Amino acid sequence: MPRSVNAVASRARRKKVLKLAKGNFGSRSNVWTVAKNTVEKGLTYAYRDRKNKKRTFRSLWIQRINAAVRMQGLTYSEFMGKVNAKGVALNRKVLADLAMNHPQAFAKIVDTVK
Numbered sequence: 411m412p413r414s415v416n417a418v419a420s421r422a423r424r425k426k427v428l429k430l431a432k433g434n435f436g437s438r439s440n441v442w443t444v445a446k447n448t449v450e451k452g453l454t455y456a457y458r459d460r461k462n463k464k465r466t467f468r469s470l471w472i473q474r475i476n477a478a479v480r481m482q483g484l485t486y487s488e489f490m491g492k493v494n495a496k497g498v499a500l501n502r503k504v505l506a507d508l509a510m511n512h513p514q515a516f517a518k519i520v521d522t523v524k
Contacts, residue, residue, distance in 0.1 A: 471506035478509035482520040492523040 424442055430452070431438060431445035438448045476486035484492075493500070498519065500508075508516040 468502065471502040474506040474509050475502060478513070478516055479520060482517060484520065484524070489520065489523065493519075496523055498523065 427446055427449050428440065428442070430449045431440075433439065434445070434448055437444045439445060472486060475489070479486055479489040493505075500519070505516070505519070508519065
């Protein structure tokens with residue numbers, strides 16, 4: 411009996427990986443063994459950086475709030491402590507957006523918290 415290798419599935423698997431490798435430089439986009447490594451590493455980075463993105467944005471929001479609050483005469487930690495004590499239901503993302511795009515509204519929030 412002849413050996414069965416299921417070429418259809420093998421080709422489909424390789425095509426899927428080569429499609430993901432499209433746009434890479436040189437042999438990274440069209441040589442199977444190189445493209446496979448490239449795609450594997452790229453997917454690893456994508457998974458990791460989906461987590462890091464949340465960390466990075468939170469850090470950015472904190473920096474923006476801190477800069478805006480210091481102009482009002484408070485520090486970030488004092489401000490956030492008072493916000494939580496007063497029960498203001500605005501998260502860091504919203505506070506940072508207000509601090510950047512609507513400084514008057516943010517100043518009113520700081521005044522209510524003080």
